[in-house]
Amino acid sequence: MKIAVIGASGRMGQAVMTELAEQQLSCSAAIVAAGSKHVGKTVTQFAEQGLCFSDGSDLSAAEVDVFIDFSLPEALAHNLTLAQRLGAAIVVCTTGLTDAQRALITEAAQSVPVLYAANTSVGICVMEQLVALASAALPAADVEIVEAHHQAKRDAPSGTALVLAAAAANGRGEQLAKLNAGLRGAGQRRAGSIGFAVVRAADIIGEHQVLLAQPGERIELTHRVGDRKVFARGAVQAAQWLASQPTGYYGMRDMLDMKATLQRLIHEI
Structure with missing residues (x-):
């Protein structure tokens, strides 16, 4: 080949x-x-x-x-x-x-x-499916995504964060465009929205966390890469x-x- x-x-x-x-x-x-x-x-x-x-x-x-x-x-x-x-x-x-x-x-x-593929990691592909499943099973949970990359990365939120957010939205039968709140800033959280927190520092290769929270409990799905x-x-x-x-x-x-x-x-x- x-x-x-x-x-x-x-x-x-x-x-x-x-x-x-x-x-x-x-x-x-x-x-x-x-x-x-x-x-x-x-x-x-x-x-x-x-x-x-x-x-x-x-x-x-x-x-x-x-x-x-x-x-x-x-x-x-x-x-x-x-x-x-x-x-x-x-x-x-x-x-x-x-x-x-x-x-x-x-x-x-x-x-x-x-x-x-915004991310060619097999682990992220698996995580994408888990996020969709968790989001569908917990339709009332708040969804937030935190991602961290090296200081030279140009786009924010990362393509992978957007893919994970889309998986969460799809799990609820929605399109991400309808739920996307962008980078979280000041102000009250809009119900049902999906927001992002971004870290750009040093030589972090790639870390993504999807938080699904509802009163009294939360699920955190995390993927970290230590080697390109x-x-x-x-x-x-x-x-x-x-x-x-x-x-x-x-x-x-x-x-x-x-x-x-x-x-x-x-x-x-």
């Missing part, structure tokens, strides 16, 4: 390159922005193969089966166009997307396999799975077949 990494010089891009090398998987291209200082430099993890960073402009369809995209939101349109031009699948891991950019993903999924390898491993797993899927829009839960797992558990209960 020929895997190309977009945003290859960034934190997560480098983590993915390392994961590919450790799993002894091939990397057909390490793509960075045109004009980047990294263009033409050797990729350390694949130095023996002579792989160098490039802007991907000279890639052919024969060189790529699937892309893993850990670049910035402003590069999304270009990256999706590249995947469509080459007929390659693409795992989009970029967060902080606008509604218009999400629409581009949906459009691209009509011509190539696309998997969008978790995200890289999940992204590589997603890419390997997606490359053999038909055209369409997918998520991590599809790769993990969470729907079938939940149906089996509900049947057993």
